Amino acid sequence: MSAGKIGFDNDKYLQMQSAHIRERIAHFGDKLYLEFGGKLFDDYHASRVLPGFKPDSKLQMLLHLKDEAEIVIVINAADIEKNKVRGDLGITYDVDVIRLISVFRKIGLYVSSVVLTRYESLPAVDAFQSRLESLGVKVYHHYAIKGYPSNLPLIMSDDGYGKNDYIETSRRLVVVTAPGPGSGKMATCLSQLYHEHKRGRDAGYAKFETFPIWNLPLRHPVNIAYEAATSDLNDVNMIDPFHLEAYGKTTVNYNRDVEIFPVLNAMFEKILGESPYKSPTDMGVNMAGNCIIDDEAVSAAAREEIIRRYYTALCGKRKGTATEEEVYKLELLMKQAGVAAEDRKVVAPALRREQETGAPAAAMELPDGTILTGRTSDLLGSSSALLLNALKNFAGLPDEVLLMSPNVIEPIQNLKVKHLGNVNPRIHTDETLYALAICATTDENASKAMAQIDKLRGCEVHSTVILSAVDERIFKRLGVNLTCEPKFS
16 A cells, blocks of 8 residues: 555545535425434544545534534443443443533534433433433433334334334434444434424435445445444445346445335335335435545555454454454455455564564554564563654654663553552553653653654554553554454463
8 A cells, every 4th residue: 555645535525425415405305314324523444444534524524514403312222231332432332422412512513312212211221311411411212113124014103103202303404323333323213204294394314324335346445344344243235236226327235224225115105105215325425435536545545454354353353352253254355355464564574573582572664664663672562662663763863762761661660560560560652652751841852752643643553462452542542553463462
């Protein structure tokens, strides 16, 4: 991959996407329930596979529609009760809902309510509702419907959607989002259509998912990377057969939408009199495929992502959080994309460094293609050493320059081992950065190195061992793309 090569026009995307959503609102008589899939303001998967796509692009696009949009956040009550965790952020779904509300409000987006789907009165669920209400957020309940989604007579009755609370909304565009998949976004939108129809009001439904990209080929690396990202959900990209039959055009969708479409179609016909859509592709409003400006750049980035997902699955299997089937699926996807694990440029240098030193090591690829390594020492773990080496390189400092004196590091080690109960005296990446920040107040070289931290974003790192949760989190916050060998130190 050509490091730093832009393949996606973000400004064009913001303009096209907001204009297309406005068109869809107008099509439905000025009320649209928009199911918003994926990450709304921290879509790092999209920014990795579409270089140039900014992680908050979808949020910026919504800001173009700020005066006509309101946000409804949906969370499955069962996910609250079992403390389901967002894998990318390491926080529970209920905490993420609070975080989303805070972020949306801070930038001027109107959050009108939260819906607790598949609601049951359970202690954790009711405590969460009380917390939301204390923040001034309206809370609504939607219930499980026996035989959903196939039992249409029950669904379309007072004992089905009719039993759900009607969500009071006041704006033309109602964005329905959630902390993760399986929260009930689509069911919430359809329930609202049912209630609006009963009240004699016109309203429509559309879906906004960035992936798979409907107007890229089925086996395009970007679409394969989406399958790799959802290997735990068993999502499979496929040709949309309904679109092919209706228009004679080949488009890409994914299995869950294709499988549910006949049921959705029947629901639309019951609610609206006739279905506004002839295919799952018709339901979408995604313009991302029209904003790719360098197919080679996005293809290369997507292939890198597929390999990273493979390593993540290997480590997950080692930790007991991923299955053998996920690993097999990712191996198959790598074959389809024409890549192998050894194509990741930082893997071989890291393993070679480990072999030379007889201890865990790590390697980093910089934007210009330079490869650096970090080794384990008495003072620093390999990740900490690698970070310091990279910052020195960016600052143009010689390798032999010491950014932190042992006199600074040793008291930290002493505190860790003698007072905080740690067995390993080597300092983690977070401790390294704190120590460097302190040294930067009196040392010019340390100050120069600290000024380079933003340049780490987008760098590739491979560790020869599974890192601690602290080190993984620091790399994530720095925007570094990390993979690890599936073994513990």
